[in-house]
Amino acid sequence: MEEIYAKFVSQKISKTRWRPVPSGSLQTAETFATGSWDNEENYVSLWSIGDFGNLDSDGGFEGDHQLLCDIRHHGDVMDLQFFDQERIVAASSTGSVTVFLHHPNNQTLSVNQQWTAAHYHTGPGSPSYSSAPCTGIVCSNPEIVTVGEDGRINFFRADHKEALRTIDNADSSTLHAVTFLRTPEILTVNSIGQLKIWDFRQQGNEPSQILSLTGDRVPLHCVDRHPNQQHVVATGGQDGMLSIWDVRQGTMPVSLLKAHEAEMWEVHFHPSNPDHLFTCSEDGSLWHWDASTDVPEKSSLFHQGGRTSTFLSHSISNQANVHQSLISSWLSTDPAKDRIEITSLLPNKTLSVNSLDVLGPCLVCGTDAEAIYVTRQLFS
Amino acid sequence: MEEMHQIAIAKDPAGGRQLNSQISILSAIELIWNLCEILFIEVAPAGSLLLHLLDWIRLHVCEADSLLADVLGSENPSKHESFWNLVTILVLQGRLDEARQMLSKEADANPASAGMCRLLGDLMRTMPILSPGNTQTLTELELKWQHWHEECERHLQDGTFIANPQLECLCKIMLGDEAALLEQKELLSNWYHFLVTRLLYSNPTVKPIDLHYYAQSSLDLFMGGESGPEPLNNILMAAFEFDIHQVIKECSIALSNWWFVAHLTDLLDHCRLLQSHNLYFGSNMREFLLLEYASGLFAHHSMWQLAVDYFDSCPELGRVSLELHIERIPLNTEQKALKVLRICEQRQMTEQVRSICKILAMKAVRNNRLGSALSWSIRAKDAAFATLVSDRFLMDYCDRGCFSDLDLIDNLGPAMMLSDRLTFLGKYREFHRVYGEKRFADAASLLLSLMTSQIAPRSFWMTLLTDALPLLEQKQVIFSAEQTYELMRCLEDLTSERPVRGEPDAQLFQDDDIETTKVEMLRLALARNLARAIIREGSLEGS
Numbered sequence: 001m002e003e004i005y006a007k008f009v010s011q012k013i014s015k016t017r018w019r020p021v022p023s024g025s026l027q028t029a030e031t032f033a034t035g036s037w038d039n040e041e042n043y044v045s046l047w048s049i050g051d052f053g054n055l056d057s058d059g060g061f062e063g064d065h066q067l068l069c070d071i072r073h074h075g076d077v078m079d080l081q082f083f084d085q086e087r088i089v090a091a092s093s094t095g096s097v098t099v100f101l102h103h104p105n106n107q108t109l110s111v112n113q114q115w116t117a118a119h120y121h122t123g124p125g126s127p128s129y130s131s132a133p134c135t136g137i138v139c140s141n142p143e144i145v146t147v148g149e150d151g152r153i154n155f156f157r158a159d160h161k162e163a164l165r166t167i168d169n170a171d172s173s174t175l176h177a178v179t180f181l182r183t184p185e186i187l188t189v190n191s192i193g194q195l196k197i198w199d200f201r202q203q204g205n206e207p208s209q210i211l212s213l214t215g216d217r218v219p220l221h222c223v224d225r226h227p228n229q230q231h232v233v234a235t236g237g238q239d240g241m242l243s244i245w246d247v248r249q250g251t252m253p254v255s256l257l258k259a260h261e262a263e264m265w266e267v268h269f270h271p272s273n274p275d276h277l278f279t280c281s282e283d284g285s286l287w288h289w290d291a292s293t294d295v296p297e298k299s300s301l302f303h304q305g306g307r308t309s310t311f312l313s314h315s316i317s318n319q320a321n322v323h324q325s326l327i328s329s330w331l332s333t334d335p336a337k338d339r340i341e342i343t344s345l346l347p348n349k350t351l352s353v354n355s356l357d358v359l360g361p362c363l364v365c366g367t368d369a370e371a372i373y374v375t376r377q378l379f380s
Numbered sequence: 381m382e383e384m385h386q387i388a389i390a391k392d393p394a395g396g397r398q399l400n401s402q403i404s405i406l407s408a409i410e411l412i413w414n415l416c417e418i419l420f421i422e423v424a425p426a427g428s429l430l431l432h433l434l435d436w437i438r439l440h441v442c443e444a445d446s447l448l449a450d451v452l453g454s455e456n457p458s459k460h461e462s463f464w465n466l467v468t469i470l471v472l473q474g475r476l477d478e479a480r481q482m483l484s485k486e487a488d489a490n491p492a493s494a495g496m497c498r499l500l501g502d503l504m505r506t507m508p509i510l511s512p513g514n515t516q517t518l519t520e521l522e523l524k525w526q527h528w529h530e531e532c533e534r535h536l537q538d539g540t541f542i543a544n545p546q547l548e549c550l551c552k553i554m555l556g557d558e559a560a561l562l563e564q565k566e567l568l569s570n571w572y573h574f575l576v577t578r579l580l581y582s583n584p585t586v587k588p589i590d591l592h593y594y595a596q597s598s599l600d601l602f603m604g605g606e607s608g609p610e611p612l613n614n615i616l617m618a619a620f621e622f623d624i625h626q627v628i629k630e631c632s633i634a635l636s637n638w639w640f641v642a643h644l645t646d647l648l649d650h651c652r653l654l655q656s657h658n659l660y661f662g663s664n665m666r667e668f669l670l671l672e673y674a675s676g677l678f679a680h681h682s683m684w685q686l687a688v689d690y691f692d693s694c695p696e697l698g699r700v701s702l703e704l705h706i707e708r709i710p711l712n713t714e715q716k717a718l719k720v721l722r723i724c725e726q727r728q729m730t731e732q733v734r735s736i737c738k739i740l741a742m743k744a745v746r747n748n749r750l751g752s753a754l755s756w757s758i759r760a761k762d763a764a765f766a767t768l769v770s771d772r773f774l775m776d777y778c779d780r781g782c783f784s785d786l787d788l789i790d791n792l793g794p795a796m797m798l799s800d801r802l803t804f805l806g807k808y809r810e811f812h813r814v815y816g817e818k819r820f821a822d823a824a825s826l827l828l829s830l831m832t833s834q835i836a837p838r839s840f841w842m843t844l845l846t847d848a849l850p851l852l853e854q855k856q857v858i859f860s861a862e863q864t865y866e867l868m869r870c871l872e873d874l875t876s877e878r879p880v881r882g883e884p885d886a887q888l889f890q891d892d893d894i895e896t897t898k899v900e901m902l903r904l905a906l907a908r909n910l911a912r913a914i915i916r917e918g919s920l921e922g923s
Binding site: 011012014037038039040076078093121122130132133135149150151171172173174190191192194196207210212213216217219238262263282351352368 | 681682685712713714715716718719722747748749750751752754755758784785787788791792793794795
């Protein structure tokens with residue numbers, strides 16, 4: 001049973017994100033950032049779960065997360081991403097995108113850069129200026145892509161004042177989330193249930209591909225790409241349904257899994273164990289989906305890489321059983337068979353769980369009940 | 381609370397003062413709550429009542445523990461300056477075992493008074509108290525206590541403790557001598573402590589109903605008649621008189637928000653202690669207070685989500701109040717709107733869902749986000765609004781000659797069925813697509829069905845007929861004779877309706893000119909098509 005630490009922080013948490021650990025290091029996650037919403041003064045804060053406490057008998061670390069520093073943020077924090085080790089990008093409900101810089105020596109946060117009118121309904125030039133909330137951000141150093149309720153996609157580059165490129169009216173409805181697909185491509189989800197793929201090498205303002213369900217147009221709220229297999233994408237919808245898509249094939253999702261009873265706010269593949277998926281929802285629960293198959297010789301992390309999998313997909317028919325774990329278990333999922341194990345991680349349902357993030361064996365999530373939950377033993 | 385204490389000490393005076401006042405309010409609240417628990421909920425009978433009250437005092441007057449730690453920690457406890465204060469406090473709180481231990485230290489340090497200390501210690505040890513597991517009856521206890529009391533009195537009379545004034549003082553306290561107790565005003569610090577100590581040493585088997593006599597007299601004696609009507613005193617007095625309504629009333633007056641009163645009333649109501657006190661407003665007092673509290677929460681920018689649960693627990697007026705409040709929450713982002721809608725949907729408040737979605741859809745239309753507007757009207761299942769959105773699209777088409785937001789219209793799916801206008805829009809777009817793919821026969825039949833099935837708005841018929849023109853002019857015959865007759869009928873319907881315009885407006889003349897040209901062209905095309913169709917159908921290959 002995992003141990004979960006809860007701490008009540010007197011602000012409703014809208015986003016929680018782990019600080020990325022430097023690649024190649026053996027450190028586990030130690031610091032995370034949170035953003036709050038719906039208060040008169042919202043804050044972006046940094047917390048640490050470092051070794052404040054003593055080692056207890058099983059070698060685990062005691063003690064809750066402690067606040068390191070925080071900084072005021074105008075408007076609700078709609079999305080938060082770590083740009084690199086020291087910089088955090090925050091999307092605001094006032095339509096601005098801000099880059100905060102963390103100074104580790106005196107433990108403070110400061111504003112590094114800001115694009116104030118990144119999203120708007122009627123532009124800053126006109127007399128009836130009205131801003132639109134920015135709903136999603138994704139970063140890949142040095143680029144930042146943002147989407148908002150105005151249906152606009154912005155491509156920013158850190159340290160450049162103006163946007164590199166803007167696609168106005170990319171969508172007639174609200175864009176809820178964005179993620180990188182293959183390198184020059186991004187994928188967005190919107191409130192009429194469509195996934196759109198945009199290729200920014202192309203000059204036009206049209207998406208290169210549109211995928212959607214044929215049934216009801218349920219708005220999609222979150223999206224995440226499989227860490228190793230870039231064609232596998234998971235989305236969460238307003239009715240709590242989890243869909244897995246293969247963007248190479250067709251316009252329909254590969255599988256639809258009935259999950260939560262209310263909007264699913266975030267979905268994440270585990271970055272190093274992609275057979276594990278995590279979702280959190282408005283109904284107050286956080287689920288851990290485990291699709292790892294019980295093959296006796298479990299292949300190592302190395303073999304799940306991109307290179308070997310394409311080679312083996314040709315020979316799938318001959319060697320289906322032995323190398324099953326190498327093909328994404330999400331695509332070959334038949335929900336009727338007992339292959340996915342689902343566990344609920346939070347002890348009791350309270351208000352909505354707005355956000356979650358996983359890194360290594362650590363998970364952090366934030367709720368509307370003004371609490372942050374951290375566990376350091378996800379796979380025990 | 382301890383954190384607040386520390387911060388209050390550490391921070392600057394201004395912040396510290398505010399925190400101090402908050403701390404004092406919180407401690408007062410805890411005091412009242414505990415007392416209510418003892419008197420109303422546990423309903424302690426005589427005998428154990430005093431024990432509960434002793435616990436109550438020990439919990440809330442906490443200088444004793446820190447002083448104890450201080451003194452014990454010092455090298456020579458009995459020489460500590462506060463030693464006698466400590467022992468007195470221990471006796472005042474009825475912690476006689478610890479007092480005895482202190483006395484034994486004094487005995488060790490000071491052999492001259494060792495004998496007296498031991499004697500006093502014995503008296504302390506033999507004081508009869510009601511222990512929880514004990515099966516003695518109250519009368520037995522009373523008898524024993526009376527006996528013990530007389531022994532103490534005897535010692536005092538004999539002057540056993542004359543040599544050591546502090547010990548004599550302690551003895552007097554243990555006898556319940558009011559004068560001696562009043563001398564210790566500083567250590568007692570408030571009248572309810574005085575009350576409990578007095579009861580402990582003069583009437584340990586006090587009955588609940590007699591409590592308020594003692595309370596009143598203790599208050600008067602302690603304050604010396606100079607007590608102003610302090611809120612805390614009023615509340616405690618009301619509690620000692622077992623007047624629940626008065627307690628609630630006083631608390632409501634004294635405290636600045638409804639939090640404490642609402643929860644206390646709720647607790648008491650669950651213990652069935654409140655008779656249904658019908659207020660002219662709605663139902664009973666508990667519900668009234670909870671409604672007030674929840675309404676206050678709704679006014680807060682972020683605590684409205686908590687208020688929902690409070691409204692849910694009010695059976696009579698909760699739902700109605702929730703309906704009224706939830707429509708008025710300011711919605712600045714879609715995410716907040718979604719949460720509010722989820723709350724409404726879970727409680728089947730369809731009216732509220734519809735009205736909130738309508739507001740959001742209007743906002744979206746004003747911002748030209750037609751896709752968002754459509755998705756809100758789908759959520760609310762609002763056909764009227766969907767019609768409005770489709771009209772907007774069609775107007776855009778008429779103005780610009782091409783569709784905006786093709787991604788939306790092309791992928792409407794089953795949402796098309798929501799409103800006729802929307803279905804028309806979807807089908808019309810399909811017609812364009814089919815025409816673009818050069819499947820003229822399909823396009824033709826689609827166009828005809830659009831006109832005959834009455835889902836096309838009248839204003840759009842001219843456009844549809846104009847769209848039919850290129851199909852009529854094609855080399856091959858696309859419309860059959862039947863279909864051509866249908867088209868002609870539609871045209872006649874359209875032209876016969878048009879009223880004769882009498883205004884000599886130049887613009888109007890031009891429009892009319894264009895209109896009549898169009899109509900003429902159509903009539904010509906239709907006639908020609910009819911001719912060709914009849915010929916084709918009449919000839920041998922016509923099939």
